[in-house]
Amino acid sequence: MAGGACGYGTLVDVKPLRARVGAVSPVLFKGGEGCGACYKVRCLDPAICSRRAVTVIITDECPGGYCASGHTHFDLSGAAFGRMAVAGEAGQLRDRGEISVIFRRTPCKYPGKNIAFHVNEGSTNFWLSLLVEFEGDDGDIGSMHIKQANSMKWLEMKHVWGASWCIIGGPLQGPFSVKLTTLTTQRTLSARDVIPRNWSPKATYTSRLNFL
The missing domain is CATH 2.60.40.760 (Expansin, cellulose-binding-like domain)
Structure with missing residues (x-):
């Protein structure tokens, strides 16, 4: 489905969504009612992760496997993943594939845009x-x-x-x-x-x- 399970289509390819999109497991996707919610996500490995959190907008539900096991899980874009790394380690962090994170809900902000x-x-x-x-x-x-x-x-x-x-x-x-x-x-x-x-x-x- 273009643009993911939320149905945003090509909107996910343009600012402000571009590079900030994320898919979540069913517990946060909520059958689609979680679409559009924003979260700050920060990884916990101090060897390659900075203390900088990345803000992601929920645009999709992650498929099967670990996501269907009842765990809270985020699938982030490569750009969002890389932004959590310490300088020079973005590639290594993306190559990990799976890391432990903490997250919290955060207000969505779209400067200059109305609904x-x-x-x-x-x-x-x-x-x-x-x-x-x-x-x-x-x-x-x-x-x-x-x-x-x-x-x-x-x-x-x-x-x-x-x-x-x-x-x-x-x-x-x-x-x-x-x-x-x-x-x-x-x-x-x-x-x-x-x-x-x-x-x-x-x-x-x-x-x-x-x-x-």
């Missing part, structure tokens, strides 16, 4: 699927609701997979307002009329808001 909503391919007036991008602070999503044009009622969206949510109904009438509630701290943000009336599949619409 964006990507309309997934295949969306219609009867099945609308949205992928959330650049969500600051918690980074994860606990629930999403959508409100149609000329309506006062928020309709609950269903978690499909990764960072994608959908609603079935119809015909659905834009413009749409979208309300996010974070999984970790239950903070809420509402983007009014962020999806225009003449929306298109595969288009991305940026809000004027973000969690601080």
Whole structure:
């Protein structure tokens, strides 16, 4: 799946995600609800590791093997791995393949960027699927609701997979307002009329808001 199990696609290849992406075991992936969360990770071997932590954004679930054993596990990009090394030891650290680390949750920061909503391919007036991008602070999503044009009622969206949510109904009438509630701290943000009336599949619409 391009861009990993969270569905971010080519977004993982551009800043600020590039070189900061990571895959995690099921205990942190949470069936996709852990997508977008940020962690500081630091390795514990003083021979080749500095005390510098690297910040990674969860974009994927690591496959099988050790990851499926119930352990907490991170698969980091080569660049993220190398950043934890002492000077001159980045290659040796990457060659290790597996190291002991400590980690902690950290707020996601996307300077100059607001939350964006990507309309997934295949969306219609009867099945609308949205992928959330650049969500600051918690980074994860606990629930999403959508409100149609000329309506006062928020309709609950269903978690499909990764960072994608959908609603079935119809015909659905834009413009749409979208309300996010974070999984970790239950903070809420509402983007009014962020999806225009003449929306298109595969288009991305940026809000004027973000969690601080």
